[in-house]
Amino acid sequence: MSSAVARLLDSRVLLVTGKGGTGKTTFSAALAVVAAARGRRVILCEVDSQRPSTEAIFQAAAPYEPAKVLPNLHLCNVHWDGALLTYLQRMIPSRRVVALILESAAIRRFLNALPGAREIVILSRIEHLAQDFDLVVVDMPASGHAFSLLDVTRSAMSLFRSGPVKQRATELIDGLILHKETRVVFVALPEDMVVNETIETFQRMKRFDLLGADPLVFLNRATLPTLADAERELLAKLAGEPLEGSAREFVRAGLWEDRLEQATSEALQQLGDALPEPPVLVPPTGAGGNPRAVVAGIAAYLGRQLGLTRRDLPWT
């Protein structure tokens, strides 16, 4: 496992996605923190977020321009307006024309609505960041939207049959999306729906040729079964007894945990079968609701696998 994570953190770009609620943001942050602790210059970015969740974790604003929050770690929000300005400035030499375009709210909305344009502009910004930093960790939108972000760039190619935007789209496909050091990271939970969506999204990406390297799945809140068969049998017998109150509750608690563990085992099996690399299991950190504590817990766990100590990581 440690080599899989080490290899992951040696990449150039990580696109972290997953079904909503699985922990994408916390994992993006944890991966960024660990990579920074290992000495790489890292930038963690959200994609066009109205309320960047990374702000609660780092207790710092995530502006459009990279802001340093920890040694080796910067933060930013790839906000549409900022990305459009960056893009236009690189494409159009005349400042006057760029200003004229951006002055009009109608034009900005139009460009945002243009199929492929928004995606190209955002990915373009990400690719620029990859030139300035060793590692870009992108907290992508949830699975389906992440797929679109990557795929529309390709389908837009059928629209723009010539011109610099098409050329830029081609550069982004070869230089970012299909680059062998760009890796898609899925964050999953040991739940049927989540596992299915993870596998489906992976298969869609493969079918539409959007993966340059093998993706990696982190199975979050994973706990493998620990009950021996004899113990499980006894538990089942107790569950069949007419128990009341506290007694019933203890049995319920046992069944609840056993079910969670079985779910991890099933998820591990299904994901292992469907994806080229086996998932990395990450146990619950028991850190409660505090976003920073949760990130610190995951970072500590991953860091330990890579030989890092508490001293090497922040917030300990």
Add this chain to the structure above:
Amino acid sequence: MDLNAWMDEAGLVVCVGSGGVGKTTTAATLGLWAALRGRRVMVLTIDPAKRLANSLGLERFGNSETRIDLAGLPETQGELWAMMLDSRSTWDSLIARVAPTDAVRERILHNRVFRVMADTFAGSQEYMATEKLYDLVSSGSYDLVVLDTPPVKNALDFLESPGRLISFLDEKILGWFLSPYDRATVFGSLMGGASTVFFRLLGTLFGSDFVDDLTELMRDFKELYEGFRTRHTETLRLFRATTTHFVTVCAPTESSVEVAEFFQAELRNRELQRTAVIVNQVHSCQAAEDDAAAVLGPHVAAVGGVDTSVTARLLARLSMAHRRLRDLAAAERILIDRAGRAATGVRFFCEIPRLDDDVCDLQGLHEVGRALFPSS
């Protein structure tokens, strides 16, 4: 007014909330309950869990109204219908309906720009949900429509800006694709200057082929524009009606409660009726202490014939599991209280316990309903 009475009167219920909290299940439960109370209900979902879809017969039917067989449930005069929103075919059928001639319809449906827009997953889904909604409600076929929105923070955006396609049709932009005569009369010289620059720029950036495709689409769309605008205005009026209710669903997790708080603010800002906040998947733990041996010892003895070391290990394990469950329930209580504070001013604040089995069929939905609605 209690929940049951509310279910008897509501015309449109919109469920919002983050992903993974059982929002679709909750929407389906509300629909089922109203149907069991005798109403004719349609549940419109975007992305139902495959198993839930299968048990409701949704996966095979996609974008068409499907009646759900309520066999095995209490008898009722009511009906439950469901539909999964498939944005691509909705766009195509919408154009087919609104286009003034076959020629216009065909040109639009085959236009490259239109095809990419219609096929784009992100952005058009939310808009298409409202389009379909408008159809269903104005048809008068249903007493109640329950809409399950996509689990995104901008789920309410369709209420303000009419989606990416309509942004496209902003009058100013549309004007730049009309004939020079129209441009001169409709827009002043200042606008005229900017539009020429913009037009040339589009060609330089995206290629002339694209501008041609786009121009053709704009020209054809001009005729549909008014129709879209009117529908959109009507849809907004529907959302502000007193029979339209917004229900926020969350789970006792930090991220979903934060999203729930966000939606309360959004709904207040847009002056939409915040009727309910539902906290789903709540774990409970009554007992105060964690000694499984003390509580279960006698019962294990009753079961009999088990190795003492197996018993000891299991009891130790149950003690730990119980402790963890109790800690979880306590942590969730804090988040539930926080959700409660966000729900100030909301008519109903409810909790639904985490059920032992995953909800994957009508019986499961019925059980959720029994946990949510007071027995009448």
